[in-house]
Amino acid sequence: MPRKAKQGMPRAATLHDVAAKVGVSAITVSRALNSPDLVSKNLREQILAIVDELGYVPNRSARTLVSSRSYTVAVLIPSLSNTVFIDTLAGISEVLDPRGYQILIGNTAYDDEKEERLLRTHLSHKPDGVLLTGIRQRPQTLAHLAKLGIPAVHMMELDPTDACLCVGFSQEAAGRQITEHLLARGYRRIAFFGARLDPRVMQRLDGYRKALQAAGCHAAELEYLNPRPSKIGLGVEMLDTLRREHPDCDAVFCCNDDLALGVLTGCQRTGIAVPAQLAVAGFNDLEGAAWATPALTSVRTPRYRVGFEAATLLLQLMEGEATPALRQLDLGFELQLRGSS
Amino acid sequence: MPRKAKQGMPRAATLHDVAAKVGVSAITVSRALNSPDLVSKNLREQILAIVDELGYVPNRSARTLVSSRSYTVAVLIPSLSNTVFIDTLAGISEVLDPRGYQILIGNTAYDDEKEERLLRTHLSHKPDGVLLTGIRQRPQTLAHLAKLGIPAVHMMELDPTDACLCVGFSQEAAGRQITEHLLARGYRRIAFFGARLDPRVMQRLDGYRKALQAAGCHAAELEYLNPRPSKIGLGVEMLDTLRREHPDCDAVFCCNDDLALGVLTGCQRTGIAVPAQLAVAGFNDLEGAAWATPALTSVRTPRYRVGFEAATLLLQLMEGEATPALRQLDLGFELQLRGSS
DNA sequence: CTGAAAGCGCTTACAG
């Protein structure tokens, strides 16, 4: 016996409601919606008309439960207030939206444990695939996904061990090249400003170190690492400290543009000439970089394309096509040399 | 007969798997997870141990299907690249995450039709509630929600007709007050720079008009409206046009900080003294406003709290508590007067 | 405190 509907509780139309009204079976309605060419044109049109009239919206839960395809993709990113990941999300949506996938965004807040918890929660939605940021997830987390047969693509970094599928670029090479640029310009006392200290920042730091070591200019005391989030205000603060402790420093590579914009602001306020007294370089090339005074040298990163290509790759895996030949998709980066250096 | 499992296809643990391993019925496991005090302590502990061992994650689709509670909330916002909405989302998450709700973000891209389509798609997930931006949704969209008994709370604006539940502030009053501030400072030829032209920008424009009309200073030719997205670059452009067309203009109120930061940049580049030759005011008080040179006068808006309070209100409605006495929650705003004006 | 029965709304095979 059907469960009694609660008094006056509105109920959404179901496949059966549509079917009854048209005078066919539910399965025919299902087919008219999902595999239109399996249903005669005439019937299909009748059905679609009634669907519209009733405002029928398929119940995803039912579909997911029975078909083991949820058309859901979990995307874990460390932050929503960082433009970088918003751009990445845009690339992901561009690919997944038109294919009918629902994106479940998980904000890990740069916290590995939270990432694990989020993934677990998201698993309850039976995602068809997962997009992860970086490659430092716990082994058991990745093993769990693998065991369930849920494909995962990692974004932003590359994996030197080739253990996981990655779409990104070499953060270390980017850090190295921008530092080499500063060296080429003649700067020798080059500081590093790092904030948040997530794995990608540390990789940029590695690149910075290698470049300076190769040039015989590395000085550990010029590495400023602060775990707080990157903000303009933090850049201002760090500049202050740097000038007090190492007034001889002639350039600073900031792990991102927010920090660098803060350094520029600090220089402007305290009358430090850029780049004559201090050269400044940022990372990511956000909109503000080009408009700063002087315009900020930065590294343009392909985050929209990272999202786009990662989603495209994931799509292939979810639709069960052949495993990709290329496991590391390197999208590169581009130095943007401007007035600040 | 159970459907045959596909060869080698990994299968997630189910309630039955846990139940079998413990030697109880599935419903007891369900209770141990959802209403722990209905199960004896001893049994509960055994069950939780096995849940852990098996890595059991409940299947949300099954739960949603049978319980008509999805623990999902659809949130429709016009953009993800606007900090305002990211802050709002943070407030929403703060409330909803700990209560076990999954947030489904819909990016409407400032497009009413897309909003309607998104909502329809989201309806397939049977959201327990909906958070909308602004109040200009199509009547049939809202009627559809009402018919399905899905509660909705509108964010960012207030509804003068009191037709819908709102958490926000008066955009018009904010526009009026910042303009009145400029008038009080003695400026008389005050321009308005509007971009995107979404309803909230138009409401700020209304406030601007009222203030100027009351002072007998309104001049339609000083209203610059551009449908493109707000960007620093656009602010630079608009300043250019303004100076060419109305060099006598002595102040400009920008509908948001991006535009205003662009105006400041343009002034700096072309040697216009701020505020001596041109006063500038923005809107939202983003981080960059306080660090600009000169620091930017702006309107601090309570978007985090908008999200927080809207989610709190929605939670009450979803959990079926009494309908709220207050249908318009006005969170106000705060003028931030700085060097630029 | 525990369980047997029923069913949420769909789709997957299998027939015709």
Add this chain to the structure above:
DNA sequence: CTGAAAGCGCTTACAG
């Protein structure tokens, strides 16, 4: 091209 049967994994009543 169309349909009857079965079942996805849970929770809701109802019993005991």
